[in-house]
Amino acid sequence: MNYELYMRAALAESAAAAATGERADGAVAVLGEAMVAHGREQVVSAGDPTAHAVVVVLREAARRLGRASLSGVTVFCAVEPCAMCVGALLQSDADGVVYAAADPVEGAAGSCLQLADTDLLPRRLHVVSGILQADAADLRPDLRNGRAAMKRDFARLR
Numbered sequence: 195m196n197y198e199l200y201m202r203a204a205l206a207e208s209a210a211a212a213a214t215g216e217r218a219d220g221a222v223a224v225l226g227e228a229m230v231a232h233g234r235e236q237v238v239s240a241g242d243p244t245a246h247a248v249v250v251v252l253r254e255a256a257r258r259l260g261r262a263s264l265s266g267v268t269v270f271c272a273v274e275p276c277a278m279c280v281g282a283l284l285q286s287d288a289d290g291v292v293y294a295a296a297d298p299v300e301g302a303a304g305s306c307l308q309l310a311d312t313d314l315l316p317r318r319l320h321v322v323s324g325i326l327q328a329d330a331a332d333l334r335p336d337l338r339n340g341r342a343a344m345k346r347d348f349a350r351l352r
């Protein structure tokens with residue numbers, strides 16, 4: 195599997211999301227060697243707080259494949275998925291997730307929480323991280339500021 199090829203496609207989706215005023219996050223779903231779905235963050239444009247790139251790409255992949263179980267599918271995303279997105283990946287039966295940049299505040303595939311690979315849940319995801327990490331960091335400078343700065347930003351929103 196050509197990890198960099200698929201991650202470049204996810205990063206292109208991230209850049210497209212940022213260009214429309216969304217948080218820069220994008221994803222592609224891969225089955226075998228084929229990209230079966232593309233998705234990008236749509237929270238602002240759809241007015242939907244659950245429209246993260248991973249959720250969007252899982253919905254599109256299920257629609258295109260005509261099945262709710264996405265076994266055999268690996269999702270590539272720019273940023274480590276949050277708890278909701280890891281939950282959606284587990285519920286979809288996806289095989290795994292590959293991400294570029296870790297998210298120290300909300301990442302649920304090992305950075306902040308570990309939901310992707312735990313004895314506490316019946317399903318597990320194969321996780322690969324750090325593919326094209328520097329390119330993703332350019333798209334999401336907020337991830338570089340570290341946990342303390344991001345928590346400060348969240349506090350200001352409340």
Ligand SMILES: [Zn+2]
Nearest residue numbers: 246276278279
């Ligand atoms: Zn998410």
